Every structure is written in C-alpha cells, then in structure tokens.
Amino acid sequence: MKLFIPGPIWCREEVLKEMARQPLGHRSKQFTAIFSGVLDKLKKVLGTTADVHVATSSGSGVWELAVRNCVRRRALVCQCGAFSEKWGDVAELNGREIVRLSVEPGRAIRGEMIANMLKKHDVDAVLYCHNETSTGVMNPIEEAAEVLRERPDVLFLVDAVSSLSGVEIDVDRLGIDICLASLQKAFGIPPGAAVFTASARAYERAASLKDRGYYFDLLAFRKNAEKGQTLVTPSIPHIYALNHQLDSMLAEGLPNRYARHRQMADVVREWARRHFAVFAEKGFESVTLTCLANTRNIDVGALNKELLSRHDCVISDGYGDLKGKTFRIAHMGDMQVSDMRQLLQWMDEILGLK
Ligand SMILES: Cc1ncc(COP(=O)(O)O)c(C=O)c1O
Incomplete structure (x- = not known):
C-alpha cells in the first residue's frame, strides 16, 4: 500500500x-x-x-x-x-x-x-x-x-x-x-x-x-x-x-532533493486551488504536505475507500477538530512528482473532477 x-x-x-x-x-x-x-x-x-x-x-x-x-x-x-x-x-x-x-x-x-x-x-x-x-x-x-x-x-x-x-x-x-x-x-x-x-x-x-x-x-x-x-x-x-x-x-544531491519537494508541492497546490482551496494562509503553505479546505464537502472516508480498493493507496483526513473540514496529502521523502500526478489523476476520476 x-x-x-x-x-x-x-x-x-x-x-x-x-x-x-x-x-x-x-x-x-x-x-x-x-x-x-x-x-x-x-x-x-x-x-x-x-x-x-x-x-x-x-x-x-x-x-x-x-x-x-x-x-x-x-x-x-x-x-x-x-x-x-x-x-x-x-x-x-x-x-x-x-x-x-x-x-x-x-x-x-x-x-x-x-x-x-x-x-x-x-x-x-x-x-x-x-x-x-x-x-x-x-x-x-x-x-x-x-x-x-x-x-x-x-x-x-x-x-x-x-x-x-x-x-x-x-x-x-x-x-x-x-x-x-x-x-x-x-x-x-x-x-x-x-x-x-x-x-x-x-x-x-x-x-x-x-x-x-x-x-x-x-x-x-x-x-x-x-x-x-x-x-x-x-x-x-x-x-x-x-x-x-x-x-x-x-x-540525489540536497539542492535536487529540496527542488523535488518544491515541485511536488507546486503540483498538489495547483490541483488544490483548482478544485478546493489550500487551508494554509497564502505564503505559508507547507512544502512537505498540503492541507486542503474541503470546500466541496466530499466524504474523505469514501474517497479513501475507493483509493484503497482501486489503487492500494490512501490520503489523510483532517486532524482532530479539522476532520471532515480539511484533508491532507503528503508529498515528502522518496515520493516523486510522477507519484503526485498519478494520485491526483486517480482522485479526479473518483471524484468526477475535470
Ligand atoms: C509537527 C509534529 N510534531 C510532532 C509530532 C509527533 O511526532 P511522533 O508521532 O513521531 O512522536 C508529529 C506527528 O505527526 C508532528 O506532525
């Protein structure tokens, strides 16, 4: 998984x-x-x-x-x-x-x-x-x-x-x-x-x-x-x-590693802004994860069920009081930009987004 x-x-x-x-x-x-x-x-x-x-x-x-x-x-x-x-x-x-x-x-x-x-x-x-x-x-x-x-x-x-x-x-x-x-x-x-x-x-x-x-x-x-x-x-x-x-x-080289993290963040943030909203104040968005405001009121549990059964992966619901109101996608460690694009494409399909 x-x-x-x-x-x-x-x-x-x-x-x-x-x-x-x-x-x-x-x-x-x-x-x-x-x-x-x-x-x-x-x-x-x-x-x-x-x-x-x-x-x-x-x-x-x-x-x-x-x-x-x-x-x-x-x-x-x-x-x-x-x-x-x-x-x-x-x-x-x-x-x-x-x-x-x-x-x-x-x-x-x-x-x-x-x-x-x-x-x-x-x-x-x-x-x-x-x-x-x-x-x-x-x-x-x-x-x-x-x-x-x-x-x-x-x-x-x-x-x-x-x-x-x-x-x-x-x-x-x-x-x-x-x-x-x-x-x-x-x-x-x-x-x-x-x-x-x-x-x-x-x-x-x-x-x-x-x-x-x-x-x-x-x-x-x-x-x-x-x-x-x-x-x-x-x-x-x-x-x-x-x-x-x-x-x-x-x-990998540290400058490359940091650049890869920034690129992954850019890809996810762009998607988040297109379909939802980024929860963090502008200018202070995390580079290693994106917390999305659940502006479409999607059922994150149901989305995860589909991600798991169809693609053997999961994202995260909001934490504590923010559960349901937000959800989070990590883009850190050894993940690649292509992994993020793939995940977002799967989410597009499941959520019926264009
Ligand atoms: C910002 C931050 N600090 C501290 C912790 C606690 O770390 P750990 O779960 O490794 O004890 C976490 C866990 O997610 C965290 O995200």
Whole structure:
C-alpha cells in the first residue's frame, strides 16, 4: 500500500530491506563504525556544525528531551495547530510553566507576534513548530530566528518533525538550539526513531538543570555519541535504514532533493486551488504536505475507500477538530512528482473532477 498521509509515509523496498538485516551488537566495533558514519553523514545532510543525535523514540520523545534539558522555568509555546499545542502540554506535564501564543488554525506564527510575547513575558525558551502537520502551515522560521537572535538568553527549540530533510533548515545560521525530526516523515523510514541537533547553549542549559532524567538526558547523548555509541540499545534497524537513506540523499544531491519537494508541492497546490482551496494562509503553505479546505464537502472516508480498493493507496483526513473540514496529502521523502500526478489523476476520476 502507498501511504500519502503525512506520516508514516510510504517507504522504498530497499529501505525496508535494510531494516530486515541481522542486528550487530551495539557495543561492537562494526556498529560503532556504522553509527559514527551515520552521525557524520547526518551532519552533512543537515549542513550543520552542531552535534547531531539519534533517539530510539518517535519525535514526541525528543519533545520531552528538549523540554527537560532546555527549559529552565517557563517556555513560550508558538501554537498554530494540534501538534504545536501538544508540545506545550508536554512542557506542562514535565513541570514547566508555559505561555501560549495562539493563532487560528491555518494562520502562521509571525516574527512580530513572538517579539511582542517576549516583551510581555519572562521566558527562557521558545517552542516553535516549523511545519504544523495538522494545518499544513510552514511557519516563517527566518522571522522567528531574527527575533531570537536579539535574545541569547532564550533557547530556540524547533520541531521540524515533518519538514527536516525535505526543506533546507540552516540550523547554524538560524541559531537553533534543538532541531528535531521523526524518521517516518521526510526521511522516508518507518516509525520508531528520531534525530535532532544540539547546540553548545543547549548543553550548557542542560548542565544547569538537575531533573534531566535518564533516557532523554542530553548530556548522556553527547557523552555516548563522542564514542560512536548510544546510552541504551538503539533501534539498530533504524540506524541501518538511516545510513542507507543518508547515502541516497547525498547521491540525489540536497539542492535536487529540496527542488523535488518544491515541485511536488507546486503540483498538489495547483490541483488544490483548482478544485478546493489550500487551508494554509497564502505564503505559508507547507512544502512537505498540503492541507486542503474541503470546500466541496466530499466524504474523505469514501474517497479513501475507493483509493484503497482501486489503487492500494490512501490520503489523510483532517486532524482532530479539522476532520471532515480539511484533508491532507503528503508529498515528502522518496515520493516523486510522477507519484503526485498519478494520485491526483486517480482522485479526479473518483471524484468526477475535470
Ligand atoms: C509537527 C509534529 N510534531 C510532532 C509530532 C509527533 O511526532 P511522533 O508521532 O513521531 O512522536 C508529529 C506527528 O505527526 C508532528 O506532525
């Protein structure tokens, strides 16, 4: 089955085959060599001089890591949909205070909104969702970075769960302290692991906090990564798959990869505007998925039933409160422009659109 939902997404057979290989002992020399190579390649793909890490958890685990290691007392939560809202909940569940900056679903978080909140509230970190998967909004991260450049005391924690590796995010230039992503999105790998970057400031903050816990202790990640190791037994199948995917990304060439993602987005957006409407505010449409306003009031469940039975694929209904009002099509990872054209043609046929 081909998943056109915004994660987990469809994965190439060769990636699945990597995951089916025999595991190595995670303290063995062979594993250390592979894992060190993965970290080096990940740095190259992300174009960063910051440390990079792999966590055996989905992206939400790294949300928790970011909060426990990088929020001292209070964080500003930039809330523009269900996922950014949930990260704020995670901060509260971990005993941090939060202040929410909320915009209507479909709207973007603008730099001046963050600047205004920082004037009014004493916070030591900002939780910022780059690509809000529930609304298909890609927030203007350059604007947020510009505001935060003036505030070195406030850590910039970025959820790039559904955008990293599909869109260029210049972690160093933007001054991002933690940039995290799940592998089941643009990396084109089955779910179960996540990657993240960590700045010198992130480590400094972590060192000043006592309740970092065990599994998501940022300093333990650093200590082990320096030896090509992990704190606990990692998901070795994910490390194999990531190794393979990083090689593929470097072989494709990052500018080509980013251009392919933009082309797929253009094709889907054009179709969306012709037949429905794009839910995201103009100028802030996601490059890795499109959230469509269901202006024709179609039955998304019925559409998916037809897609599944006729073509062995599915798209995604709207998320949470947006179910029925919107639906989403992912265009990320190893999907090609031709896949998107094919899907849209099938949808045209099923929906009787011209
Ligand atoms: C923007 C965003 N953040 C966080 C998450 C949670 O990630 P995970 O499901 O990998 O824990 C998701 C999941 O879809 C997401 O889209």
